[in-house]
Amino acid sequence: MKIAVLGVGLIGGSIGLAARERLGAHVRGFDPAPAALAESIERGAVNEACASVADATAGADVVFVATPVGAVTDTLGAALRVAGGDCVVTDVGSTKRGVVASIDDHRFIGGHPLAGAESAGVRHARADLFDGATWFLTPTQSTPGVAYERLHRLLVDLGARPAALDPDTHDRVMACVSHLPHVLANVLVAQASGVLDAHGERLPHAGPSLRDATRVAGANTEMWRDVYLSNADVLVEAIDECIDRLGSVRDSLVARDAGAVAAWNDAAREERRRLLESDLEGGAVHELRVSVPNRPGVVADVALALGRAGVNIVDMALHPAPDGRSGWIGLWVAGSDPAREAEQLVGELGLPVTRA
């Protein structure tokens, strides 16, 4: 397999390392920063350092655009101009509405791996960075099933758990589970700093809660400025909601309302349990066979329905029927409850489904 990586930072470099190590892929890399490109060769993250997006992209089966969010659309455009007709082009940007709206090409499928980025740069790249990590994909009605299948399988081979989600939901969910936590970390660290300065204090040991709550404070500015701005509208709504919620806690405290404070705290414990429980998975892997018409978008429909419900597709395979007008998808899902849920969700799409 020939892979192009455009932008060889932490994520691009890790894609290169994993693809070479686990798939024996041939990886061509490009980066506007010569030093990063040289380091990616040194680290073995790419086989060849290329002088341009076009050079790296020529002949690739899959192209990963792994630049900061602000440069994604331009780089995608440049790659799509030279990519072959069967090439799959994807990106790894943290927000998805902007890029999906601006690229109208069936070869493009938006992507976003939820993989740590505390330390930026190819020097921190690792072949196992994506092991077990959710990797969101935003297929659309024009996405060919074979393209989605190829990308899905490649990501599984890189160690990730691909999950389909529409761009709007993706950006709203990320605003709340990632962007707002980053904003709060920044705000908290600034406030703590101010309080300690005002009291002429140095904290003997920052408490463990402050340390945890501010771990992501001041994350890479080049990356995060773009993330914040590209999701500004939704993030502003999330901040407003957070301000409202803080105001309501404030009111309970002003009223010294012990019952309200206790109920609010109990609810948080329950909500956290519920949120983290959805991380649990397990059980044997079940195979579902879904009969599908041969039309673009049907694989996206299935993937989106399961992604939305948090059902993890461990693996998938397309089987076109000899008549070329229909076929079936094999889906592997871990755990009997998720498998049952997947069966029902696929059934609700009007697609015949059986357990293998």
Place this chain on the structure above:
Amino acid sequence: MKIAVLGVGLIGGSIGLAARERLGAHVRGFDPAPAALAESIERGAVNEACASVADATAGADVVFVATPVGAVTDTLGAALRVAGGDCVVTDVGSTKRGVVASIDDHRFIGGHPLAGAESAGVRHARADLFDGATWFLTPTQSTPGVAYERLHRLLVDLGARPAALDPDTHDRVMACVSHLPHVLANVLVAQASGVLDAHGERLPHAGPSLRDATRVAGANTEMWRDVYLSNADVLVEAIDECIDRLGSVRDSLVARDAGAVAAWNDAAREERRRLLESDLEGGAVHELRVSVPNRPGVVADVALALGRAGVNIVDMALHPAPDGRSGWIGLWVAGSDPAREAEQLVGELGLPVTRA
């Protein structure tokens, strides 16, 4: 040494375990919950289970009140009624203004260990819970030097790093580095939960930032309700400040002001570096000798001046002069910069100081 532990939960139980294991102390425990008391015997956290506060306290050299904040003042009162004249009575509550204002007794020194409490109960108690943990103490002008020294040394022997702080500063600092982070964790988890519900989503894997930012969400309600309410006035101010700061980020985002967003993020990185740097310590231990008049409060003055500056007193020893009207304090401080700073701070108190 005879120690009484009143309230055998995570903290009280860990004090008992550490005192027995590291000091060979004899520990008498009391708890209003018979099951907790029985478990503390079973776990070896206390030598004797007592039927009342008075029973446990009789004959003790040091008494630790380790109940939830709401019960601290009453328990302290009961202990002080039976404690001997030379006994040191302390507590471990997370807020200090209320209790220090309500107890007027030179035998009482307020305390607060910054030790993890994710899992409550004596079954999670460990002898090493306090290793390296800051343990705030709030001595006052009426605190006898020998009482402070005895408690300081005992806490060092339990593995902790005692640091003196006045109650008002303590509560303001804790509002910001502990109570507000807990409030934000609760708010964030509720908001994420709401967003995911609204989209019919289950998060395939909660992002790492959400997981970190909400680790303390819904912490033990019995404990935290009391903490929030006992520090309500200062916490409300902290929440108001946080709301203001969020509003200002919001305005930068609405204006799509890339420069302001980048500057704000850069500042947070710098502030976090500065906050966490103060955690670093090291270097050889230096001994300072401080000549002091024999008056109550002088040891508290020294400890508070150093505590306020974040200078860690590794150990201390009082040496009364034969005339009984003066003496000197030996202070051990790690690192040559902190030692120099300590020397200067003590000098500013008008006390002669030399390096040993």
